[in-house]
Amino acid sequence: MSDDDRHREKMAKRKAVQDAEVAQKTIEKGLLIVHTGPGKGKSTAAWGLMLRALGRGWRVGVVQFIKGAWDTGEKHALKAFGDQIDWHTLGEGFTWETQDKARDIAAAQAAWAEAERLLADESIRLVILDELNIALRYDYLNVDAVVAALQARRPDLHVVVTGRNAKPVLIEAADLVTEMGNVKHHFSAGVKAQEGIEF
Amino acid sequence: MSDDDRHREKMAKRKAVQDAEVAQKTIEKGLLIVHTGPGKGKSTAAWGLMLRALGRGWRVGVVQFIKGAWDTGEKHALKAFGDQIDWHTLGEGFTWETQDKARDIAAAQAAWAEAERLLADESIRLVILDELNIALRYDYLNVDAVVAALQARRPDLHVVVTGRNAKPVLIEAADLVTEMGNVKHHFSAGVKAQEGIEF
Numbered sequence: 001m002s003d004d005d006r007h008r009e010k011m012a013k014r015k016a017v018q019d020a021e022v023a024q025k026t027i028e029k030g031l032l033i034v035h036t037g038p039g040k041g042k043s044t045a046a047w048g049l050m051l052r053a054l055g056r057g058w059r060v061g062v063v064q065f066i067k068g069a070w071d072t073g074e075k076h077a078l079k080a081f082g083d084q085i086d087w088h089t090l091g092e093g094f095t096w097e098t099q100d101k102a103r104d105i106a107a108a109q110a111a112w113a114e115a116e117r118l119l120a121d122e123s124i125r126l127v128i129l130d131e132l133n134i135a136l137r138y139d140y141l142n143v144d145a146v147v148a149a150l151q152a153r154r155p156d157l158h159v160v161v162t163g164r165n166a167k168p169v170l171i172e173a174a175d176l177v178t179e180m181g182n183v184k185h186h187f188s189a190g191v192k193a194q195e196g197i198e199f
Numbered sequence: 200m201s202d203d204d205r206h207r208e209k210m211a212k213r214k215a216v217q218d219a220e221v222a223q224k225t226i227e228k229g230l231l232i233v234h235t236g237p238g239k240g241k242s243t244a245a246w247g248l249m250l251r252a253l254g255r256g257w258r259v260g261v262v263q264f265i266k267g268a269w270d271t272g273e274k275h276a277l278k279a280f281g282d283q284i285d286w287h288t289l290g291e292g293f294t295w296e297t298q299d300k301a302r303d304i305a306a307a308q309a310a311w312a313e314a315e316r317l318l319a320d321e322s323i324r325l326v327i328l329d330e331l332n333i334a335l336r337y338d339y340l341n342v343d344a345v346v347a348a349l350q351a352r353r354p355d356l357h358v359v360v361t362g363r364n365a366k367p368v369l370i371e372a373a374d375l376v377t378e379m380g381n382v383k384h385h386f387s388a389g390v391k392a393q394e395g396i397e398f
Binding site: 007022028029040046058073075076077081100102158178184189193194199 | 221223248
């Protein structure tokens with residue numbers, strides 16, 4: 001048998017396996033997606049999902065729990081989509097920036113109130129709760145109440161939660177959990193955060 | 200000392216450590232970024248980076264080595280950015296879809312020729328080589344030649360390479376490598392790939 005024929009046979013088998021796997025998956029539902037772990041890409045992958053959803057003509061709701069004070073490239077880009085995005089930045093920066101626990105708790109609670117409004121908005125098909133895991137980790141919000149609210153959402157509503165140290169009860173409730181691992185980081189080589197790449 | 204004071208003191212120390220770390224990072228350079236691993240989010244995080252770069256007014260070049268035949272939400276969304284994006288889809292689907300090795304090699308080489316053109320285009324500040332790792336894994340392209348070309352790029356040009364099974368020589372050459380790990384996947388629960396989320 002020639003090399004080409006072997007390749008064709010191997011790939012035909014692989015295609016049969018793939019096709020059979022795809023055929024078994026018949027359920028359609030709104031997904032609860034969690035991006036966690038110490039590596040880069042947790043929020044960035046959420047913006048990629050947002051772009052995909054916007055391209056399908058969906059309305060998307062976003063609440064930023066932590067990074068609100070930053071001027072980010074993604075925020076500038078959103079202008080192109082106008083009313084398709086309902087974006088709220090309620091965090092005032094990482095908690096060590098403010099050093100005021102009462103203020104951080106109040107900011108997290110205001111952000112969560114906005115999240116509840118977006119979850120109830122039937123014109124929205126994807127809700128991104130950026131850095132919610134940080135607010136949960138510091139117990140600024142009650143994780144059981146948050147998970148219960150996420151589980152009580154409309155069956156076709158997709159939700160993405162980002163931030164390192166996702167709580168086990170949230171992972172348990174999620175449909176899709178990706179852990180971003182840090183294999184290599186340019187900060188270790190003295191390279192600074194770069195405009196257009198990191199913000 | 201009150202709970203609030205303890206919090207303030209702890210966070211002030213943390214802020215001092217953060218600020219000192221940030222101050223040490225002074226190098227600015229174009230980054231070679233790799234998104235690899237078996238989990239979701241490799242291409243999606245690249246689209247998030249693209250959105251951030253577009254928001255900064257940059258031109259972005261994209262070559263899709265594999266998934267070209269798919270009709271994706273992100274492709275629809277790009278219309279909003281017009282000439283800011285130079286997008287090329289040269290792959291015809293995963294290699295088990297075509298089952299024709301010679302055709303796949305020709306497609307990979309045509310995609311790489313397009314990538315070289317984008318790398319040389321001085322109006323472009325970010326180049327995304329989506330699923331290049333798949334073409335390298337099957338040896339459709341010579342990894343040493345590809346890595347040499349990436350290392351010879353303009354010093355301020357950012358490049359993102361996606362796809363599982365990144366080759367060690369590429370990881371060695373990269374500034375930032377994130378491994379997307381699959382903690383939990385809805386396919387295992389019989390849920391199908393969802394429009395607006397996965398494509």
